[in-house]
């Protein structure tokens with residue numbers, strides 16, 4: 001296993017529980033240590049992967065979406081997501097993995113991987129390891145994807161995200177943000193992305209994510225301007241104990257099918273499993289890990305780790321479970337890229353559309369259900385021909 005992030009650790013735990021011998025190689029110590037994250041974990045992820053909420057975690061029951069034409073807000077009766085410290089999540093997953101017997105080797109940068117016939121070799125700075133199956137869980141710039149699949153993500157299929165983690169007194173955070181996650185759409189906040197504020201107990205993650213090919217100046221400029229114009233953020237900063245800046249790439253490529261080779265699978269960000277429209281990656285990457293594990297288990301039982309077996313048992317079920325969200329998320333992102341901005345859409349349609357935007361962000365139902373629920377209103381206002389023209393343009397660019 002190359003990569004000890006959420007997807008790699010989950011896959012390894014499940015595999016070790018079945019008696020497979022798993023070695024995880026991660027370049028950082030502890031694994032995944034420096035991966036930046038907003039830490040918004042939707043309820044479906046918490047439930048499905050039995051994540052304990054602890055430490056700095058805060059339950060969120062309200063989503064507020066600011067657009068150029070108005071604000072859409074939705075309160076839920078109970079928490080629909082948890083904002084948590086990424087390191088707490090990784091600690092939990094790593095403990096679980098080690099308790100099942102997974103060997104985690106940190107400070108182990110993988111520089112090359114080779115597969116010849118059934119022979120797998122993984123090269124780190126000091127070591128050459130052999131394996132019967134290789135899993136690439138090494139994130140958006142995956143060395144496994146680049147070397148085995150010869151596939152790089154291009155700038156229009158990549159996002160970049162920068163954020164500050166601001167530590168302050170819990171009462172201050174409560175009084176300013178309470179249990180609400182904030183999203184800000186519009187050109188002034190981000191080129192083809194959004195700004196966000198995710199409060200935890202003592203920490204607030206405030207960031208800007210954007211489509212890489214559309215970034216016209218430093219993203220920190222967008223972020224600093226956003227903060228300077230937001231009264232609550234200014235007040236938080238004045239009362240902050242510490243501020244840390246971090247940033248990294250996010251895959252925004254929709255559903256990739258080229259994620260299996262003979263005796264090799266890609267999972268998580270390496271396989272592009274992030275929602276292109278919301279940037280949610282934790283749920284999708286762990287789901288890909290779970291489905292890939294089922295496929296690998298079946299492959300070993302059948303003594304068949306061929307590309308065709310793995311396609312049938314991993315790519316197909318993965319498509320059934322998350323393919324629709326990733327594909328529709330990609331279409332919506334492309335739609336905004338053609339100039340049909342979220343603000344314009346919402347201004348011409350009704351509040352019910354804003355409601356469905358919140359549902360997509362909160363991950364409370366499949367994207368296609370949200371789109372279908374909003375469609376009658378959108379069609380009534382914009383007309384079928386406009387919709388067909390826009391989606392036609394989007395599809396032809398994919």
Ligand SMILES: Cc1cc2nc3c(=O)[nH]c(=O)nc-3n(C[C@H](O)[C@H](O)[C@H](O)COP(=O)(O)OP(=O)(O)OC[C@H]3O[C@@H](n4cnc5c(N)ncnc54)[C@H](O)[C@@H]3O)c2cc1C
Nearest residue numbers: 003005006007027032038039040110138139268269281282
């Ligand atoms: C700023 C930011 C904010 C985000 N906020 C959210 C959010 O709020 N909610 C959400 O759901 N998603 C969010 N995401 C996305 C989410 O973080 C990812 O989708 C998720 O981490 C994917 O997990 P992964 O295990 O597939 O990959 P990663 O977490 O990227 O893990 C990859 C691992 O591979 C290791 N690695 C890489 N290359 C090598 C190598 N050559 N040798 C050895 N080890 C290697 C790295 O050290 C790392 O630990 C955010 C992303 C960013 C960048």
